[in-house]
Amino acid sequence: MMSSLDTQWDEIKASIKLSERQRSELYAQEVQGTFSAIPSHFEKWSVHQWQYDGRPYAKFSCPNCKTIFTTGQLELEVRHCGDVSRMPEEISKRLEQLQIKLGIRIQTFVDGLLGKSRPATATTPNLNAF
Numbered sequence: 001m002m003s004s005l006d007t008q009w010d011e012i013k014a015s016i017k018l019s020e021r022q023r024s025e026l027y028a029q030e031v032q033g034t035f036s037a038i039p040s041h042f043e044k045w046s047v048h049q050w051q052y053d054g055r056p057y058a059k060f061s062c063p064n065c066k067t068i069f070t071t072g073q074l075e076l077e078v079r080h081c082g083d084v085s086r087m088p089e090e091i092s093k094r095l096e097q098l099q100i101k102l103g104i105r106i107q108t109f110v111d112g113l114l115g116k117s118r119p120a121t122a123t124t125p126n127l128n129a130f
Helices: 004-032 089-102 109-114
Strands: 044-049 056-062 067-071 077-080 083-086
Touching: 044 089, 056 077, 056 089, 067 077
Parallel strands: none
Antiparallel strands: 044 056, 056 067, 077 083
16 A cells, blocks of 8 residues: 555656656757757847936847847847847837827827927026026
């Protein structure tokens, strides 16, 4: 008669054998080139706002080569890990909409119909205010 401890031990051994078999199958698939357990790039694009003035910016980071870029422009091409990455269209659109909302970019009615926008003119600081 088996005790519950023996039953639990047998279940643990069976799960270990199963995970070892799964690892060996994944390794065999990797060697054959049909499966890659590790993606080639872990690059990440995101939209943020500067803490001191609230201006939005796009941030690119790659933990593989430790590359980090930030820009307020709507287009960015980054060379890293022996490859070239371009800013995704969705990040560019989110950045543009946030800039329009905050008045950094201007979009007239016609620009809106054409799907364009342009940077707002920089205002000259009033030195009398200091």
